[in-house]
Amino acid sequence: MISRNIIKLNQVVLKGARCFSSNQTQNNTQTNQEANFGYKKVDINQKQSMVNQVFHSVADKYDLMNDILSLGIHRCWKEEFVNDLGVLRPTKIQEKDQVIEQPARVLDVAGGTGDIAFRILDKHKSRSSLNSKNLKVTVLDINESMLEVGKRRALEKSFSNNDIDFVCGNAEILPFEDNTFDAYTIAYGIRNVPRIEKALSEAHRVLKKGGRLMILEFSKVEQFPVSEIYKQYNMNILPLVGKYVVGDADSYQYLAESIDKFHDQQTLLRLIEEAGFKFASYKNLSFGISAIHTGFKI
Ligand SMILES: C[S@@+](CC[C@H](N)C(=O)[O-])C[C@H]1O[C@@H](n2cnc3c(N)ncnc32)[C@H](O)[C@@H]1O
Numbered sequence: 001m002i003s004r005n006i007i008k009l010n011q012v013v014l015k016g017a018r019c020f021s022s023n024q025t026q027n028n029t030q031t032n033q034e035a036n037f038g039y040k041k042v043d044i045n046q047k048q049s050m051v052n053q054v055f056h057s058v059a060d061k062y063d064l065m066n067d068i069l070s071l072g073i074h075r076c077w078k079e080e081f082v083n084d085l086g087v088l089r090p091t092k093i094q095e096k097d098q099v100i101e102q103p104a105r106v107l108d109v110a111g112g113t114g115d116i117a118f119r120i121l122d123k124h125k126s127r128s129s130l131n132s133k134n135l136k137v138t139v140l141d142i143n144e145s146m147l148e149v150g151k152r153r154a155l156e157k158s159f160s161n162n163d164i165d166f167v168c169g170n171a172e173i174l175p176f177e178d179n180t181f182d183a184y185t186i187a188y189g190i191r192n193v194p195r196i197e198k199a200l201s202e203a204h205r206v207l208k209k210g211g212r213l214m215i216l217e218f219s220k221v222e223q224f225p226v227s228e229i230y231k232q233y234n235m236n237i238l239p240l241v242g243k244y245v246v247g248d249a250d251s252y253q254y255l256a257e258s259i260d261k262f263h264d265q266q267t268l269l270r271l272i273e274e275a276g277f278k279f280a281s282y283k284n285l286s287f288g289i290s291a292i293h294t295g296f297k298i
Pocket residue numbers: 048051052055109110111112113114115116140141142143146169170171172186187188189192193194
């Protein structure tokens with residue numbers, strides 16, 4: 001049984017996007033467009049290669065580090081995110097004189113090791129009377145190392161290809177047709193994508209009418225002294241724990257800097273609206289350390 005699943009879950013779809021694996025270096029053509037890589041200004045194409053190196057380096061210890069660094073709190077934020085998504089119903093399609101049910105489809109972009117996808121599937125099973133055939137989650141990530149961990153975890157959790165599939169691809173050029181998904185989720189991924197506007201426009205394109213965008217991301221804490229304690233923690237503790245647990249202080253230095261440089265709640269909200277989403281809103285989690293943004297394709 002397990003070996004059949006291994007074969008199925010290893011069928012990574014590669015359509016129209018460059019993927020990054022450990023033994024690959026990316027030689028992107030230079031442009032004169034710049035992006036932030038933490039506190040550094042780099043060529044926008046170079047940013048993706050540098051982000052890829054970070055996640056290749058941390059992939060094996062990524063989930064453990066999330067627990068250590070957030071003292072387990074990231075689990076509560078992810079739970080709230082998945083609760084807010086709610087239960088998705090299958091689509092009913094009339095075919096000749098028959099009504100056919102198609103599973104609801106969720107695309108989890110920058111889904112990495114599958115954490116959000118597994119939570120969505122678990123929640124769906126525990127909350128609804130529907131069977132697992134009524135929901136399918138597609139995990140998309142640009143990094144093969146992160147996806148490999150996700151595929152391993154999916155097998156351990158006994159999910160099959162009917163529940164979940166793993167696609168190597170870029171959030172900026174999604175390898176899916178227009179109007180395909182009922183929901184698009186992205187957790188702690190959007191700040192790593194070089195062209196956020198492109199990713200949001202792709203999210204809008206692949207969602208069905210009525211479909212929902214949900215973003216979970218680190219955000220801005222305004223209340224003093226929490227803001228200062230949080231900044232000091234990120235800048236000093238993150239690289240230190242990275243050094244001793246993963247043997248890689250630089251990657252965690254980038255993660256801390258990228259959190260500091262990322263947009264505030266209002267700016268991200270504006271970008272979501274500019275991408276065409278309606279009824280966009282956000283809510284803060286733990287003083288705004290994280291925030292959930294949402295919007296709908298109407
Ligand atoms: C911090 S991890 C988040 C993983 C997961 N969503 C979670 O919440 O645990 C960020 C992920 O974004 C992915 N990523 C970065 N740039 C991307 C892009 N352009 N397209 C798709 N994935 C990307 C990385 O490979 C990495 O797996």
